[in-house]
Amino acid sequence: MYDFAYQKPATLAAAVAALGAEDAKAMSGGMTLIPVLKQRLNKPSVVVDLSGLGLSGITVTDSAVVIGAMTTHITVANSGEVKRAIPALAALAGLIGDKEVRHRGTIGGSLANNDPAADYPAAVLALGATITTSKRSIAADDYFQGMFTTVLEADEVITSVSFPIPAKAAYVKFKNPASRYAMVGVFVAKGPSGVRVAITGAGQGGVFRHAGFEAALAANWSADALRGVATSADDLNSDIHASAEYRAHLCGVIAQRAVKAAG
Amino acid sequence: MNAPFEGIGASVRRKEDLRFISGRGNYTDDINRPGQTHMVIKRSDRPHARIISIDASAALAAPGVVAVYTGDDFANIGGLPCGWQIHNKDGSPMVEPKHPVIAHGKVRHVGDPIAVVIAETKQQAKNAAELLVIDLEDLPSIATTTDALKPGAPIVHDEAAGNLCYDWHLGDADAVAAAFATAHKVVTLDLENNRLIPNAMEPRVALGDYDRHTGDYTLFTTSQNPHVIRLLMGAFVLGLPEHKLRVVAPDVGGGFGSKIYHYAEEAIVTWAAGKLGRPVKWTAERSESFMSDAHGRDHVSTAQMAVDKDGKFLALKVHTLANMGAYLSTFAPAVPTYLYATLLAGTYTTPVIYVEVKAVFTNTVPVDAYRGAGRPEATFLLERLVDAIALDMGMDRVEIRRKNFIPRDAFPYQTPVALQYDSGDYFATLDAALKSADYAGFPARKAAAAAQGKLRGIGVSTYLEACGIAPSKVVGSLGARAGLYEVANVRVHPTGSISVFTGTHSHGQGHETTFAQLVSDQLGVPLSQVDIVHGDTGKIPFGMGTYGSRSLAVGGSAMVKAMDKIIAKGKKIAAHLMEASPEDIEFKNGVFSVAGTDKQKTLGEIALTAYVPHNYPIETLEPGLDETAFYDPANFTFPGGCHICEVEIDPETGVVAIVNFNAVDDVGRVVNPMIVEGQVQGGVAQGIGQALLENAAYDASGQLLSGSFMDYTMLRADDLTNITVGTENTMCTHNPLGSKGCGEVGAIGSPPAVINAVCDALNIRHMNMPATAEKVWSIINGRAAG
The missing domain is CATH 3.90.1170.50 (Aldehyde oxidase/xanthine dehydrogenase, a/b hammerhead)
Structure with missing residues (x-):
């Protein structure tokens, strides 16, 4: 990796100030950033380590699960409260990466990075979560702006994510056989804001909602309702592992399995 | 309490593992x-x-x-x-x-x-x-094997016109043509053997x-x-x-060859x-x-078998294009020729065979031997072809194999492609594998899977390989520029502990244990008293290293020869000490004794005498107890066996799951059954990886698309099921141990078993490796030819 300065601020204000520097880079778990640095694909002036801000922790109310941005995947996966309130969310966290990644990676880091094959974006979008930052609250539908792109500003830090508790939800992930990222990951939810279906891994622009699936499920919440509902291959990824047509097919299959799992 | 049995046949835990699993290994980067x-x-x-x-x-x-x-x-x-x-x-x-x-x-x-x-x-x-x-x-650049020889293809080396490295053949073309002309049927199969990246x-x-x-x-x-x-x-x-x-x-x-x-x-x-x-x-x-790192495999072949009306194999003709990559790696030219074409008789009595191999240069990483090296390519071709013949003839896949097996009493068996097999019993390994896999119960399991919406298939591979590489004179006549003997130096120290210096090299195989067991067994000393030294030209004699499953069959045999010398010299010393004739000295369990008496000396006592020769036949015998033996075998060894794979396919996604895998191999004498089981399981895992997941993908220009673990699918533990390993051993007849080698059998026997199972599940004639989910789904949905 290239040389860079390192800072570990103790307050959110100090972190925001540090991120104001040109080519500053925030680091939460570092599970994406460190490999990228090692490959010399990124040359930050300063790496701002967010682990000193006290942003981890889980709070569950009657209507929402609120997860601090620095909460690790393993914490979410093992949380009894999350398992009771939104079991699909705990299950999703338990599917991220490998054990080492789950012990280091964080929800805030995953969402700020917005890898097009990451798992959390599907949960955030399908559950209609709200992302709270050092500046504002952002609705999930406004947050994701294409692969590796969000509405976050350079000096904006995610502090927590609030997930409304759905009546039914499930996430099913068809893994890329090599990377084990989602080749097609489908999160279905029936909650306060209606039926929402979010798909990660498949789209060229990252996570997206599937209007056809949502309409079909709103009318009839069952796997059978999804049979025959088409997914266009036009905007889907195509690579050595899966063509766009195969991914389009998998969207339907995996969505049906998610609905079955949600019950 | 008796000391635990540590000799030949004991599943002794590996001596080297404590340092490996506790981070105390000494690797080059350390x-x-x-x-x-x-x-x-x-x-x-x-x-x-x-x-x-x-x-x-x-x-x-x-x-x-x-x-x-x-x-x-x-x-x-x-x-x-x-x-x-x-x-x-x-x-x-x-x-x-x-x-x-x-x-x-x-x-x-x-x-x-x-x-x-x-x-x-x-x-x-x-x-x-x-x-x-x-x-x-x-x-302009060229990456694809099949395009390299086409007119107008970009040229990799000016001196290699048309990108041709060699155009080689083996066997009797005329006899094959004659057999084809009159045969009941000629079954043809086109197949590819996918390029792999070793990834040690x-x-x-x-x-x-x-x-x-x-x-x-x-x-x-x-x-x-x-x-x-x-x-x-x-x-x-x-x-x-x-x-x-x-x-x-x-x-x-x-290493796996790389x-x-x-x-x-x-x-x-x-x-x-x-x-x-x-x-x-x-x-x-x-x-x-x-x-x-040198890549492996990358063959494109057409195989044709002439058969009579009963399914008896009459003649085999094979044409293969082998990709050498951009340069010739150390042993690359031998892989698609002498390590491949010579194996095309397999376990069968096919009387005439003709093989043509064209090796081509492309703008890709050099290709060389990778676990199995030529023999997996031959086995995949032959065992897939046999299934295609059975399908085309409407015959049972197991019965057609039995019908064409080399009979038990036909050994030594001379094949039409140069090799002479010394021993084997393909019926025994097949029968044991069928039993182990509960082959008879498969239809019920298939029906149960179908009730769950799954496609279940079973595949059999009855393979043979040549290893223990091997006779210097033979390989020299075939173009090798090196000898392929092995050497061992057995040094008995003055107090009776032993260091063995071997020319073979352990890079995961467990030699420090297996060889120590061999020495412990033959010289009657505890395992703890034997250390194996390898890997340093400043210490060991000039040996040829480890590949081609040669370490025990060739290196172990050299060790036996060196120990024979130790024992012979020890007998002379013992005879002197006990005032007997050397012919009357017996050596057993580490003790020299005078036959018919209670007089005896331990190996330790003899060793001390050899190094402190106060009372010693110094006029006729040199001091010391330190012997070296070189061993150049008379032949290759021929392990073989039967692998049976059972798969279950999810037709909605095309995902292939391995649900049962049974291997029964003939590896000759086994020193450490646990290590053999691990070697076979590891090899089978690599074979399953090739069959289902791995592929070195290049675009047409030669850009490597699978250049990291994000895109090159290495098999993981959860891609496997338990691999059941058994043995039905016949002894190698020409080396003193009877061992044949086990390092490569898993990677050689397994890929066709997997693809035969996938083809069975899909009810298709053939598909190339790897059987990825998308390819399988495409076949199910008629988007791709089977």
């Missing part, structure tokens, strides 16, 4: 020398280009930089040698273009070294490498050191055969005399250490491994 510098290699990102200019001035001026070297610096130094010369049909030798240590004039594959930067730290070397100004002019857990490392006071060079390297590297690099590349060059291959973390070869980095660090008078170290990054 070695650092005083004053060491670090080397970083600037590699080509183009498949084929002319090097117009390299401006190293900024790099040389960068902090910490010690030197920058390019192909110009090596222009007058030998290229990397090829160790096996194949001759064309017309008797002329293969085309053997120079393989420059650093690319000179042109780069020919992605990963070809263009320049090296040596600096005080690796970080500084990396920084400086980015300052190299390299002007490349792209040239430990990347390659090379550390060169030079002592200016003595003129001695030392190379520490991740090698399966340090003496071979010393010979190739010393004699052919750098011109260093062998007594001034020591090659050390310490603990090595997996660490047999002499690689450019070894020569560069050794040469540069001499030039700079400082140690030079290079450690591959994983991305470098993908584009610089």
